[in-house]
Amino acid sequence: MDKIKNCVFCDLKLNKGEVIFETENFFAGIGIGLAAPGHVMLIPKKHFACCADILKDLRPEFEDLKSLIFEKIKDAFGTPFLVEYGIFGQSVFHAHLHFIPKSRKATEFYPAYEIKDIFREMQIPDGIPVRPALWKTAAAMKRQNGGYVFLQNGDCAVLFERFEKELSYRHFFNEKMRVKDVPARWQDTTAEQEKIDVVKKQITCQLLKFY
Secondary structure, eight states, X not given: OOOOTTOTTTOGGGGTTOEXXXXXXXXXXXXXXXXXXXXXXXXXXXXXXSGGGSOGGXXXXXXXXXXXXXXXXXXXXXXXXXXXXXXXXXXXXXXXXXXXXXXXXXXXXXXXXXXXXXHHHHTOOTTSOEEEOOXXXXXXXXXXXXXXXXXXXXXXXXXXXXXXXXXXXXXXXXXXXXXXXXXXSGGGOOHHHHHHHHHHHHHHHHHOOOO
């Protein structure tokens, strides 16, 4: 799909230097309101509403980059969990897959945290239907239900058929983990959180190397 005017992910200039790696069709961006150093997103340069919409001919590159970014973050910061809000829960309506380290070290700016099992610790309601994570399944769920939520912890990746607040990683960090340097919404980032974000971004750029 063509680029959309004023979409922050369609125009790399709007990302204000936060692109840390790119290929012909995708880029890795840092974003706003990071959970931890090493929190990055994999984003297609073309405008797709969600990752399930990424064209078939781009899918191999997407999967290769997904594996590459996972390993780079694992080596530099520890194993990440992955989450994508396929239209459900999105605040920027352009496909973007989050990679979020399951642990971080304490600094003078923020405390440490450690997540062992994101599925268990999120306390996801039992009533939300779950399916194995296949992108063709996600595309079907989008057509049928209007969206999906993709969540991966280690080798286990699943799709949820609807969005609940318990599936929001920001809600999880704020309400379950009590990590208050992560804004509940990136649009509501405070001045103090912005200062801490700068530190997280600096550490990310220093340690996460692609070239």
